[in-house]
Amino acid sequence: MQKIPLELARSGMTLAQPVSRENGITIVGEGVELTDALIDRLQGMKISRVVVKGNPVQLEGGGASAFDQRLSRLDHLFRGYADDQWMRKVKAFLTNYFRLKAAAQAAAEAAEVEEEAVEPQDEQRSEKDAE
Template identity: 50%
Template sequence: MQKIPLTLAKPGMKLAKPITKANGMPIIAAGVELSESLIERLDGMGIDRVFVVGDAVAASQNPSERVTRLDHLFRRLEDQPFQMQIKRYLREYFTIKAAADAASAGVSGSADKG
């Protein structure tokens, strides 16, 4: 399950949690598959985030893409040392993850050839 911005929601994704009004009354049940029109309706209702099944956003970005996105995500926090430390940790993690993924792809690719 992953909470994502509605702007990243795509038709075919399934809701992992129901969407509720401010008072807790459900609007849309968990398990409903998103369609383009449903996403537009949710946007019109002011819903800005939804919980979807799986790890939809992470699956669409590889670690090297995440490294390049960090500058954009932290662009307004340059004057905050703690936030810059977090950015450095994330950059290191995603760099290592990208290298590990590339290495494992090379190993499995070479194993398939043999």
């Protein structure tokens, strides 16, 4: 089970927990398979995160983004608070936050690269059609 930003959700993933609004009303039940239309609808409802089955998104980055660099510094920043329960919770929250942000950034960059790769193919097709 993995809680991921809705931007990283893909068609075919299965919900591990129901998706609810802030007021507690369930929008989509547990076990429902996500589709592109459902993801678009959830984005329109301002849903930011979903919990999906398994671990479909790799949250460990390659260290290239600013979020990965911040994540790598957390151990150093919290080194003096090993016995403080509150600070351990803060560190765990920040670790999860930076992992999600790094994964979202990596996914956005990958989508951008994929989109750039598709554009030249479309141009080649239109040139062939013009001939």
